Amino acid sequence: MTKQSHIERTANEPRDPSLHTITISCITEVTPTIRLFRLDISPNDSIKFLPGQWVDLYPPANANVPKPGGFTITSSPSLAQPSSSPPHHPATILARSPDGSGNQAQHVQHGYIELAIQASPLNPAAAYLFRPTPQLLHTQVRVRIGGSFTFPPPSLSEHVNASLRKVVFVAGGMGINPLMSMLSWLGEQGDDGRFDAEVRVLYSVKDPRGMNSSNGNDNVDGDGVVREGREILFLERIVELFKAPTRLKGGLRLFLTGSEGDRSGNDKNVVKCADGVEVPFMRRRMAVKDVEEALGCDKEDAVAYVCGVPAMTDEFVQALVSPGGFGMDEKRVLFEKWW
Incomplete structure (x- = not known):
């Protein structure tokens, strides 16, 4: 059976009819197989999207990629709008004063969208985006906004959304991508006091120690194995969202898979972030019971977002909505499968 393309x-x-030309301005290597892209929006253009949506991404015509790739936007919609920026900021344009003289010029940061993309040699669009970085920087691609896996939940009324007591995000691997956009947007609402529901994040991902072991770098110190937050996609960003009391209230549970642990017995089961915060983790796969515990007795006033590989997503969603199981209203369980 031939694997279906994103299209x-x-x-x-749903898809927006507009195609936007945007510029690759920054590429960050998160791991050897994951890149973070910042794509600047032209000052003469504007892109609007909902947290959780994706783009059809069309590489340049000379790339000979016949069909667009589908990649989830990981940034908040607010960052797609131009904003003031210090003069030294690398991504600025010079805005002239109303009289055109430039005497009162100010620096304006481009609006942009962010994409986190995993290497996939069999996906032509993803393969193009894993060309050597110098070949991609400052080049243009075209994107179209689409998708219905969004926050606030489109399946619930505005009144019900306003009365939510808890939101539980469940991510497996790259399934964190749409949830990161939602979390970032919710953090902004928390800053303004417009969102007060409890937020729980359950994130299952491969152990970075396992990834490092292939190149002989075990990151060992006197306390045993050191796992660093920067090695896990968006971990430090999520931790930061929960640190400020005016932002998100709730917490994160991290599950690392594919590790046998530190044979010396010194492994502390924590991931160390750049600011000194230590994030504890469970050395196992996430289970349905973990999601049910996170929802607790609030299932009538909660929503759950599930995004991961198809087998995981199907298992979790079915268990949550089954009348003989957890019994949540189907409208309160939203999901998207990461292929």
Whole structure:
């Protein structure tokens, strides 16, 4: 059976008719197989999207990629709008004063969207985006906004959304991508006091120690194995969202898979972030019971977002909505499968 392309899988999803030309301005290597892209929006253009949506991404015509790739936007919609920026900021344009003289010029940061993309040699669009960085920087691609896996939940009324007591985000691997956009947007609402529900994040991902062991770098110190937050996609960003009391209230549970642990017995089961925060983790796969515990007795006033590989997503969603199981209202369990 031939694997469906992104366009074929999402044929029934809503799409904006507009195509936008944007510029690759920054590429960050998160791991050897994951890149973070910042794509600047032209000052003469504007892109609007909901937290959780994705883009059809069309590489340049000379790349010979016949179909667009589908990649989730990981930034908040607010960052797609231009904003003031210090003069030394690397991504600025010079705005002239109303009289055109430039005497009262100010620096304006480009609006942008962010994409986190995993290497996939069999996906032509992803393969293009894993060309050597110098070949990609400052080049242009085209994007179209699409998708219905968004926050606030489109399946619930505005009144019900306003009365939510808890939001539980469940991510497996790269399934964190749409949830990161939602979390970032919710953090902004918390800053302004517009969102007061409890937020729980359950994140299951491969142990970075396992990734490092292939190149002989075990990151060992006197306390045993050191796992660093920067090695896990968006971990430090999520931790930061929960640190400020005016932002998100709730917490994170981290699950690391694919590790046998430190044979010396010194492994502390924590990931160390750049600011000194230590994030504890469970050395196992996330289970349905973990999600049910996070929802607790609030399932009538909560929503759950699940995003991961198809087998995981199907298992979790079915268990949550099953009348003989956890019994949540189907409208309160939203999901997207990461292929």
